[in-house]
Amino acid sequence: MFAVVVVVIGLSISLLVLLAVFAFAFLDVAFAGPERTSASGSWRWQPPLVRGDQLLAWATGVARTTTLRRLQTPHCAKTAKQLAAEIYEGAARAIEESPHAVKQAKPNCPSCRHQMIGVTAPEVLAIADEVRRTKSKRETQRIRNRAAKTTKAATGLNHEQYEQAQIVCPLLDNDNSCAAFDSRPLHCRGWCLFSGEDGDRCLLGSGDAGSLDSHAYTVGRGMEKGLSQGLESAGLDGNVYELNSALNTALDTPDAAVRWAEGKPVFSGCRSYEAATHVPA
Numbered sequence: 001m002f003a004v005v006v007v008v009i010g011l012s013i014s015l016l017v018l019l020a021v022f023a024f025a026f027l028d029v030a031f032a033g034p035e036r037t038s039a040s041g042s043w044r045w046q047p048p049l050v051r052g053d054q055l056l057a058w059a060t061g062v063a064r065t066t067t068l069r070r071l072q073t074p075h076c077a078k079t080a081k082q083l084a085a086e087i088y089e090g091a092a093r094a095i096e097e098s099p100h101a102v103k104q105a106k107p108n109c110p111s112c113r114h115q116m117i118g119v120t121a122p123e124v125l126a127i128a129d130e131v132r133r134t135k136s137k138r139e140t141q142r143i144r145n146r147a148a149k150t151t152k153a154a155t156g157l158n159h160e161q162y163e164q165a166q167i168v169c170p171l172l173d174n175d176n177s178c179a180a181f182d183s184r185p186l187h188c189r190g191w192c193l194f195s196g197e198d199g200d201r202c203l204l205g206s207g208d209a210g211s212l213d214s215h216a217y218t219v220g221r222g223m224e225k226g227l228s229q230g231l232e233s234a235g236l237d238g239n240v241y242e243l244n245s246a247l248n249t250a251l252d253t254p255d256a257a258v259r260w261a262e263g264k265p266v267f268s269g270c271r272s273y274e275a276a277t278h279v280p281a
Contacts, residue, residue: 045093047219055215059094059222060229063087067230075236075261083227084126084183091189091223098215108176109169109188116154116162117169117243118273119185120227121236121266124243125257126183127171128250135179140251143179146170147248151271154244158276170247185243186227190220236263245270 044062047055070083119127131140147170154167171179178184224240231238237260246267250256253266260266 045090047094047097047215051214052218055218056222056225059091059219060226062090062094063223063226064230064233065226066090067227068233071230071234071236077257077261079261080122080125080257081129084122087122087186087223087227088183088189091186091219094219094223095189095216098213109172109178109191114163114166114168115191116157116159116167116273116276117185118187118224118240119243119246120224120231120238120240121246121260122227122231123183123185124241124246124250124267125260127180127185127247128256130180130183131171131251139179143170144248144251147244147251150244151248154242154271162276167244170244186220186224187243188220190217236260237265237267239267240273241267242271242273242276 044066048058050058066086067083070086071079131143135143150167150170153165154162157165157167169178171184173179178188228238228240249267249270253259256266
């Protein structure tokens with residue numbers, strides 16, 4: 001009888017400890033302040049052992065929750081940059097869990113350079129900030145001019161036509177390095193090389209995604225979707241835009257980050273990435 005009582009007590013204590021852990025985790029997600037470091041909640045970016053639609057749903061959910069938590073406080077000029085940085089760090093942690101993705105040691109683009117890229121407002125504002133901070137005025141102007149030029153070249157093209165036109169990303173140099181690698185969009189972060197004999201092949205170049213790491217790609221898509229949903233729920237612009245037009249606007253509007261944080265339609269004249277999918281060939 002005594003042994004049974006001991007077992008029951010032991011199980012009860014274990015259950016209480018387990019409930020306490022789950023309660024702490026829930027409260028941390030629901031009520032943690034936006035200034036909490038991402039390291040303190042790094043467990044949130046640990047993807048479950050799932051694939052496909054389930055992994056997509058997880059990535060969407062965690063990005064949406066993080067976005068809403070970050071936007072609890074009044075918005076300012078730094079809000080977009082801070083939000084993008086937090087989502088980027090989380091996406092990197094989740095993508096690193098793939099056993100096949102090759103970690104990029106250099107700021108080079110692994111794509112064929114000609115894919116249309118989707119980007120949310122916080123992401124393109126973070127890119128514009130990095131360009132202004134790290135590049136000379138001459139180089140910044142060169143990127144701005146290229147973005148304006150490629151915006152015109154991409155007008156009316158769907159995704160397939162865009163690739164066939166071989167329109168190069170305005171952030172890429174001749175050596176394939178990215179001018180804003182640290183702030184590159186989630187869309188780009190999902191394009192990771194696959195460790196294998198096909199790992200160096202162009203990811204989407206001839207309609208073949210054989211060397212694209214599916215885990216990284218799914219995480220990238222889910223995080224972008226969750227970020228977009230979180231922004232819309234917070235009353236901010238959550239649209240996904242075509243990179244060229246959005247970057248052109250961000251670099252051409254000095255107070256774009258402030259205006260976006262105030263809820264103003266900074267990118268209303270930019271092309272929707274989703275709309276380009278439905279343009280007739």
